[in-house]
Amino acid sequence: MPRKTNYKPDYDENYDDDYDAYDDYDGYDDYDYGSSKQESGKTYEEGKKINRPVLWSCSICTYDNDQSLVYCEICGVLREPSIAPGKDGPVKVFADAASNATEKRRTTKVKQKHGISANSRTLLSQLSQLGVGDSSPTPYNMSQPDNRSSLLSDKRPIDRSTASLATANMLDENKGNNANINKNTPQTLANDPDRLRLDKSLATNRKEDTLADCKLEKGLPHDQGHRTHNQLNLAIVGHVDSGKSTLSGRLLHLMGRISKKEMHKYEKEAKEKGKGSFSYAWAMDESAEERERGITMTVAIAYFDSRNYHVVLLDSPGHKDFVPNMIAGATQADAAVLVVDASVGSFEAGMDGGGFGQTREHAQLIRSFGVEQLIVAVNKMDLVGYSNERFDFIKAQLGSFLRSCGFKESAIAWIPLSVIENQNLVKPASDTRLSSWYCGLCFLDQIDTLQPPVRDVTKPLRLPICDVTRLHTLGQVAVSGKLEAGIVQNGSKVLIMPSGHLATVRSIERDASACSSAGAGDNVAISLQGIDSVHLMAGGVLCHPHFPVAIATRLELKVLVLDITIPIITGTHVEFHIHHAKEAARIVKIVSLLDPKTGKVAKSSPRVLKAKQSAIIVVELDVPVCVEEFSKCKALGRAFLRSSGNTIAVGIVTRVFDQNE
Ligand code: GTP
Ligand code: MG
Numbered sequence: 001m002p003r004k005t006n007y008k009p010d011y012d013e014n015y016d017d018d019y020d021a022y023d024d025y026d027g028y029d030d031y032d033y034g035s036s037k038q039e040s041g042k043t044y045e046e047g048k049k050i051n052r053p054v055l056w057s058c059s060i061c062t063y064d065n066d067q068s069l070v071y072c073e074i075c076g077v078l079r080e081p082s083i084a085p086g087k088d089g090p091v092k093v094f095a096d097a098a099s100n101a102t103e104k105r106r107t108t109k110v111k112q113k114h115g116i117s118a119n120s121r122t123l124l125s126q127l128s129q130l131g132v133g134d135s136s137p138t139p140y141n142m143s144q145p146d147n148r149s150s151l152l153s154d155k156r157p158i159d160r161s162t163a164s165l166a167t168a169n170m171l172d173e174n175k176g177n178n179a180n181i182n183k184n185t186p187q188t189l190a191n192d193p194d195r196l197r198l199d200k201s202l203a204t205n206r207k208e209d210t211l212a213d214c215k216l217e218k219g220l221p222h223d224q225g226h227r228t229h230n231q232l233n234l235a236i237v238g239h240v241d242s243g244k245s246t247l248s249g250r251l252l253h254l255m256g257r258i259s260k261k262e263m264h265k266y267e268k269e270a271k272e273k274g275k276g277s278f279s280y281a282w283a284m285d286e287s288a289e290e291r292e293r294g295i296t297m298t299v300a301i302a303y304f305d306s307r308n309y310h311v312v313l314l315d316s317p318g319h320k321d322f323v324p325n326m327i328a329g330a331t332q333a334d335a336a337v338l339v340v341d342a343s344v345g346s347f348e349a350g351m352d353g354g355g356f357g358q359t360r361e362h363a364q365l366i367r368s369f370g371v372e373q374l375i376v377a378v379n380k381m382d383l384v385g386y387s388n389e390r391f392d393f394i395k396a397q398l399g400s401f402l403r404s405c406g407f408k409e410s411a412i413a414w415i416p417l418s419v420i421e422n423q424n425l426v427k428p429a430s431d432t433r434l435s436s437w438y439c440g441l442c443f444l445d446q447i448d449t450l451q452p453p454v455r456d457v458t459k460p461l462r463l464p465i466c467d468v469t470r471l472h473t474l475g476q477v478a479v480s481g482k483l484e485a486g487i488v489q490n491g492s493k494v495l496i497m498p499s500g501h502l503a504t505v506r507s508i509e510r511d512a513s514a515c516s517s518a519g520a521g522d523n524v525a526i527s528l529q530g531i532d533s534v535h536l537m538a539g540g541v542l543c544h545p546h547f548p549v550a551i552a553t554r555l556e557l558k559v560l561v562l563d564i565t566i567p568i569i570t571g572t573h574v575e576f577h578i579h580h581a582k583e584a585a586r587i588v589k590i591v592s593l594l595d596p597k598t599g600k601v602a603k604s605s606p607r608v609l610k611a612k613q614s615a616i617i618v619v620e621l622d623v624p625v626c627v628e629e630f631s632k633c634k635a636l637g638r639a640f641l642r643s644s645g646n647t648i649a650v651g652i653v654t655r656v657f658d659q660n661e
Pocket of ligand 2: 244245281295296315316318
């Protein structure tokens with residue numbers, strides 16, 4: 001089975017309700033893509049709209065205001081620029097309206113659309129100016145000998161690639177317990193009482209993370225195990241039902257990672273449950289709930305070897321409610337596959353800017369995580385008769401959006417395929433309707449053409465914790481995630497931040513096999529000794545004891561605002577995401593607006609931030625997070641802001657304020 005990351009969904013109480021509502025969304029054929037009618041803000045504005053005439057529409061947030069109002073009721077912007085504001089009029093109205101709106105947004109169900117405009121094409125064109133996606137220069141050391149032995153039985157064609165510990169059987173025995181622990185003990189920093197006992201000296205006495213200081217790790221070899229291939233972490237992302245899990249499952253089957261017998265079992269079980277078409281997806285969607293709903297909820301990790309790479313597949317959920325889970329996987333990606341459904345109505349639904357179009361949101365997010373290389377898998381070509389015209393249409397529509405997100409044209413590969421009919425997956429298409437016009441590479445060969453990722457093994461250890469697993473039998477605890485910098489080896493001491501506790505590495509597992517050490521880029525599970533599991537949580541970071549990561553509640557960010565309709569103002573409440581941490585935050589200052597072309601300051605202290613603007617802002621978090629300036633560690637310095645289930649801004653950390661600043 002693939003390993004599943006265990007994150008809470010973005011919502012709790014309305015879980016079932018939201019899914020009921022989602023069921024209604026299935027009818028893509030009925031979906032009115034062209035309509036600009038948006039449900040966004042409906043719950044907030046509806047009542048007011050019904051009983052009074054609409055007389056002027058705000059140029060900023062498009063809210064329809066009563067004629068008697070001089071300022072927009074929602075965002076406080078003046079109706080006519082020529083009308084001079086009163087003494088404290090606009091500012092007060094602004095703040096009140098924003099806090100009302102924010103409050104309302106918080107209590108609204110996740111099905112509410114945010115009101116992102118449907119026709120934007122120029123989003124994120126400034127991402128490169130924000131610096132996301134730059135690669136570090138240190139190449140990966142591939143020359144270490146093979147001295148490992150696998151601890152897993154050969155009977156497990158797909159393994160829990162990073163979550164399993166010293167013995168896979170142990171994990172199986174405790175599966176139920178682990179699930180409970182993860183459910184009952186939400187793995188967020190906010191829930192850790194111990195974080196308040198943070199050893200302040202760790203934060204204040206931080207050494208500079210320079211190579212000169214980092215003698216311990218400099219040049220230290222790490223165990224490459226049995227691998228002859230470079231590891232490639234490949235996130236599979238895209239709109240709900242586009243076929244991500246089916247693609248992943250079928251690929252694993254074709255690559256021999258799922259046996260015929262096992263596949264037969266999936267087919268039988270899926271048919272019995274009336275979900276025959278999901279048999280390949282069942283290989284990835286292993287929980288009862290996922291299978292019953294026919295939807296991925298948590299990221300599944302599985303792997304196979306291609307000609308050039310040891311490929312780690314991170315099959316993400318496509319449903320909007322599970323974006324935080326998608327993020328957990330996609331932040332670990334070196335490259336991504338964006339799966340789109342070619343069928344009429346479905347592709348368009350994924351491109352919908354009204355809040356549900358996850359083709360758009362996923363593309364924006366993975367680019368903001370620094371993913372530069374993208375394969376667009378145009379799936380379900382069987383449903384459009386392998387039409388060249390449809391493929392070209394999708395390529396043109398999505399292509400211009402991807403370029404606006406900051407993807408270089410040369411770094412995007414377009415592959416038409418049908419997973420169900422096994423066309424163009426691991427060998428060229430046999431169906432002449434496709435082979436007559438497509439003569440490019442098949443999907444598998446395209447993966448092999450991706451550029452190898454560069455790894456930061458010479459910097460101090462940084463392992464953002466993605467998941468925590470407890471093994472009751474031995475009182476052990478394990479963390480999993482991707483090593484972003486440095487190396488880690490058996491027996492070494494590591495510092496757990498933000499709690500500031502030390503632990504000893506008891507064993508390391510990579511791809512379900514034990515190894516003595518692992519380096520930057522590896523997805524690992526590390527079992528630790530000498531630490532209580534309450535000090536470990538997703539969003540924490542394992543560090544070199546001499547080089548603790550910074551922790552802070554106040555950060556300066558350089559952000560690019562996405563396609564929002566309600567402007568951002570000082571005081572706006574947001575959900576702050578950075579690596580695997582998610583915390584409530586508030587925008588406390590809009591320092592400056594930046595010129596989109598030059599990146600220089602265009603205006604100091606603007607009152608509002610609108611869609612597509614880039615700016616320097618200061619955010620204050622309710623509780624501290626582990627963070628680095630982007631210039632020091634890219635993976636720990638990329639952040640994004642969400643509100644009402646939508647990503648509203650992406651950016652990088654430009655300054656980490658001291659606790660007492
Ligand atoms: P989420 O994880 O929930 O976002 O969905 P997904 O993208 O993983 O989609 P999944 O693999 O679960 O497939 C959804 C449906 O699409 C299933 O019924 C599949 O059988 C079907 N499907 C996948 N690929 C193809 C294809 O190439 N052609 C056709 N006709 N159907 C396909
Ligand atoms: Mg899926």
